[in-house]
Structures are given as structure tokens and as C-alpha cells.
Amino acid sequence: MIDLVKKYVENRIQLVKFNFIGAIANVAAGLASSFLLLIMGILILLMFSISVAFWLSTFFESEIIGFALMGLIYLVILVVYAMFAKDGIELKIKDKIVEAALKDDDDFNESIDYEE
Numbered sequence: 170m171i172d173l174v175k176k177y178v179e180n181r182i183q184l185v186k187f188n189f190i191g192a193i194a195n196v197a198a199g200l201a202s203s204f205l206l207l208i209m210g211i212l213i214l215l216m217f218s219i220s221v222a223f224w225l226s227t228f229f230e231s232e233i234i235g236f237a238l239m240g241l242i243y244l245v246i247l248v249v250y251a252m253f254a255k256d257g258i259e260l261k262i263k264d265k266i267v268e269a270a271l272k273d274d275d276d277f278n279e280s281i282d283y284e285e
Contacts (some may be wrong), residue, residue: 192270
């Protein structure tokens with residue numbers, strides 16, 4: 170009987186380890202994918218920003234003013250984000266990370282047939 174209990178505890182510990190590893194893998198994969206998308210998005214935004222700055226500089230006949238206006242646009246976006254959207258976006262990111270971490274656990278629990 171004691172051997173069975175020991176084996177059960179060992180199996181449960183192993184199961185918890187596997188679930189933890191699966192959760193970490195899900196979170197890491199999601200973060201890596203999001204990081205790559207972020208880098209690509211930043212590069213695209215950079216190219217468009219430079220284009221808009223040069224386009225604005227044609228209206229004001231000064232590259233300095235064109236790039237300064239582009240910087241001002243980003244400053245306004247930063248202030249609006251910091252004042253209104255920061256908490257909501259942080260909450261969504263946290264929810265996505267927890268959802269990814271618990272995904273394997275939910276899949277495992279659905280596959281278990283509990284007998285009464």
C-alpha cells in the first residue's frame with residue numbers, strides 16, 4: 170500500500186512538472202512570436218515615419234521641421250497612451266500570458282474521465 174502511495178505521489182509530481190514545462194513552452198512561444206511581430210512592426214513604422222517626415226518637410230521647406238513634427242506626433246501618441254490606454258493594454262497582455270500558461274492544464278483536465 171505504501172509503495173502505491175509513493176508511486177502515486179511520484180506520478181503526480183511528474184505530471185505537475187510536465188504541466189509546468191508545457192505552460193512555460195506556451196508562454197515562451199507566444200512571447201517569441203510577439204517579439205518578432207513587434208520588431209517587424211517597428212521597422213515598418215520606422216520606414217513610414219521617415220517617409221511622412223520627408224513628406225512634411227516638403228510643405229515647410231525644412232527637413233528639421235518635418236522630422237520635428239513627426240516627433241511631436243509620436244509625443245502626443247505617447248502621452249495619450251500613458252494617460253488612457255496603458256492599464257487596459259497591460260491587463261490584456263497579462264490575461265493572454267495566463268491564458269497561454271493554463272491552456273495545457275485545461276486540455277489535460279478535459280481529457281480526464283472522472284468516475285464518481
